Amino acid sequence: MTSRSAAQPGSASTRSHWHHILLRFIVRAPEASIAVVGIILLVAFEVLSPNFLTNANLSTVSQFFSPWAIIASGEIMLLICGEVDLSVGQVFAFAPFVMHFTAAAGLPLFAGVVVALLVSGLLGLAIGFITVFFGVASFITTLGAMLLINGLTLTLSGGFPIDTPNTPLAAILGGWNYSEVFWAAFIALALHLVLRNTRWGLHTIAVGGNPTGAAEAGIHTARIKMGNFVLCSVLGGFAGILNAFHVTSIDPNAGGANVMFLAIASAVIGGTSLLGGSGTILGGFIGAAVLGILQDGFTLLGINAFTFDIITGAAILITMITNVQFAKLRLRNRI
């Protein structure tokens, strides 16, 4: 580059320089592209609908996407280490019943919550154990677990919803309008830190990126995978409890495949690879918010649910394609 062209603001080379830096940022920081999409959607819906950026609607949106945002955080850890949990939506429905029956047996509600999370964790441990030690693909293990856990929930509940107990804890556990989104953001930030700044996070990436290589480096790959199954399941149970207090009802049909699909979709559009070895928790959180904003914005604009599904599906496909392209660019070290 000559000094003359560098000195001219707005010249072709300066512009392409900025263009390059912006592109580099978007390719390097996988959260950036989905954040841009989110901001564009916020602006668009605010322009199109006067009710969008109101306190009432923001609290609706946040309650809307928090369940799958929380699950996405756990699911991303699993996806990064090369696994997936399809049954987490069933744990979502199951855990609040465990909480209820523990409390009904005379224990304090807090103990009920702890027991419910422990049981969720045990389910994750069992799924992880079967996956790792019997060499069953987690897609299959958790497909089986989906039915099994759903059956447990229906048996335990008799198929009927019950009211959540009246307790001062309720406000923290999803009763207060913004408590769910607070938990979702807190969990995302904490796990983001775990992923980027702890051995557990680094080993999770290593196990998904190259399982044999990670084992040869002395990493206990089974432990990492099972731990992340436990984590994902506990988060599924926790999200279910929060949701129950939010709607003040424990419903055997809550969550299910729908919340699981939305969590995985959030992970993917947020920049997590389904192939394992890379991903971002913050991206997943933003992805979850984008899906919530889309769904809410469309509702406000009177666009129906079918259209929403078409758009979500297309968004997932487009982001998959761009993620793959970005990964190629990064590997070729072009950007």
Added chain:
Amino acid sequence: MNTNPLTLEAHNISKNFGNIQAIRDISLTLARGEMLGILGDNGAGKSTLMKILTGYHQQTSGELLVNGTKVMLSSVDHARSFGIECVYQDLAMINTLSVYHNMFLNREILRRGPLPLLDHRAMRKKAEAALEDIGVNIPSVDVEVGALSGGQRQAVAIARAVASQAKILLLDEPLAAMGAREAALIIALIERLKARGDVSMIMIAHNYAQTLDVADRVMMIQRGTCTFEGRSAETSAAELFDIVRREYQANRVQG
């Protein structure tokens, strides 16, 4: 001839994977600062032997001695505690992690403080120093390993093993995944390490002439057993070819 004390001895090592006997009755010795070259066809059992020496697999029978003491290497970490480091054929590199993360994989440096957080800055600095120490050039330690060439990746893997205070360095086909120019750089790197005299090495390779050139002794493994062992100075590539041809013909007659 190397008269240093022996750092590693293997006596009659065999390894079965179910019904498959991958190696049978292999013995070897390695003196301090010495380099042993291992040659042999694909599937001969070379990697299996290496993985027993690194504690990744455990032998079905036979015994290992490290510095004269009998040991059963129960895990990779256990072998590491004796200074045994391996650069595996697949390099055990994580393509989606940066060079410096890979160099500290499973021996990460943690920050001081109540929380066990990674000290990225310290690892970055030490990785840069370790690479410079043995003369490896890469664009930056922040680059993802997947973006490096085969030779660069191999060099990083060797630097990682050396930086972790390897006393016994095992190299599984370090010259396999690269062209002639990069192979020459890796050979130069191996020779620099050898010149330091404090690391003993075992290298698996395919090229007879190259191996005879860098190794003090060579060993041939065929169908899981050792069929030749000798000092490089007294062995020619033609001799090795002859052994392979004879073995091949003998098996054809039998089969």
